[in-house]
Amino acid sequence: MKPKSVGIRDVAKHVGVSTASISRTLNNPESVRPELRVRIDAAIAELGYIPDAAARALSSRRTRTIGAIIPTVDNAMFARGIEALQTYLSLQGYLLLLSTSDYDPETEARQAQNMVSRGIDGLILRGDTHTDALRRLLASQRIPFINVGVYHPEKPYASVGGNNEAAAWRACRYLIELGHRKIGMVAALSANNDRATARVAGVRRALAQGGLSLRPEWYIEVPYHLDDARQGARALLSASDWPTAVVCGNDVIAYGVVLEVERRGLNVPGDLSVMGFDDLEWSRHLRPSLSTIHVPTDEVWTRAGEYLVKSLAGRPVALHHEVDVSLVVRESTARPRRTPLRKNPIQAHRS
Known part of the structure; x- marks a missing residue:
């Protein structure tokens, strides 16, 4: 029955x-x-x-549904942020609708259009690299949105995140303070990624202030995958001269660099200091544990949800919010060797 x-x-x-x-x-x-x-x-x-x-x-003319478009689900940082967002929205009686863009603004715009057609009340976007068509769509439909992972108080669009350029500057500055003068970077792909671009700018600024520069052969961009990061480390260590320290675009890239260095019989931080970015959970459990920039991911995504919920309820809420990021010093960074290792690590690995 x-x-x-x-x-x-x-x-x-x-x-x-x-x-x-x-x-x-x-x-x-x-x-x-x-x-x-x-x-x-x-x-x-x-x-x-x-x-x-x-x-x-x-x-109510509302579906109590919030959309979120992230570049990929194959990233522990995004997974953690989405979990925190969903927990908050659920407590507020909202449903989360999730989609991915693969770092492509055109794909992001199409996914947003699909979400709007399904009646979302608000939208969360990663970064601030969006098409004009997407901005016009959200404006014409009067759908509030917020950019996460960036802090742009000078722009008219809501944002919540850390200052990526300043954080990367601090990471690189710390390596300089340790005595490193030969510093490289294994960065994330910068195309359509304003967070990655800002981090590279921060490293370059710190080096320039120290009278140093980022040599072309010491700057490599890779996707957010361990295999690609290991390949980047191979390229970095393939020359006759290599840096004594490297800043990585995020912790996953740093894991790949550490794995490749150790695989070649070299030592972190003795032969190469490695600095990450994000402070994922595994970073403190690795051996050596990873020095990195701590980003309060849960807070960023929860505040993004809070902004939309309050905006939709007509309650006052700040348009921009900067979260505090901090340098976390662990075992993967140290002062450079007084007598730098001169032997090519690839040759050392083969011998």
Whole structure:
């Protein structure tokens, strides 16, 4: 037999309140007293009431759905951020709709159009490299959006993140303070990636201030994969002269560099100091543990969700928010050898 459906009137009768109170709890939980909200939530769970999303959308002109477009799911940092975002949105009664762009602005614009056609209320985007068509679409549909992973207070678009250029400058400056004068970089692909571009700019600025430069043969761009990072390390160490320290575009790239250095019988940090960026969970468990820049990923994505929820509720919220990033010193960085190793590491590996 088909089970009897439970309606909003049944919930209201069970709690002893009006259907309007139930509706407010579902559509705007923060407008209801906490003790009443607890009672209503308990009644909904007990009775097995499932709100009609379509009916709610028609009455409120909202679907309580937030879209998020990230470059890829094959990145621990994005996975962690999305988990934090979904946890926050769920507590606010919102659904998360997720898509990927593969770092392609045109793909991102198409995915955004698909999300808008499905009635999203707000949108979270990674970085600030978007097509003009996407910006026009969001403006014409009056859909609030926020860029995560960047902090651009001079722009009219909402942003939440750290200052990538300043953070990379600090990472490189630390290596210079240790005494390194031969510093390279294995960066992420900079095309359509303003975060990667800013980090490269920060490293170059720190080197320039120290009277140094980033030699062309010591600068390599790779995708966010261990195999590609290891290949980048091979290229870096293939010359007769190589750096004593390297700044990596993120922790995953740093893992690949460390693995390749160790595979060749060399030592981190004795033969090469390695600096990461992001401070993923594995970074403190590696041996050697990874020196890196800590980025509060959970906070970034939670604040992005908070911005949209408050904006949609008509509540005041800051357009830009800068999160604090910090240098974390661990085992993968040290002062350079007084007598630098001169033998080509590839030859050493083959001998």
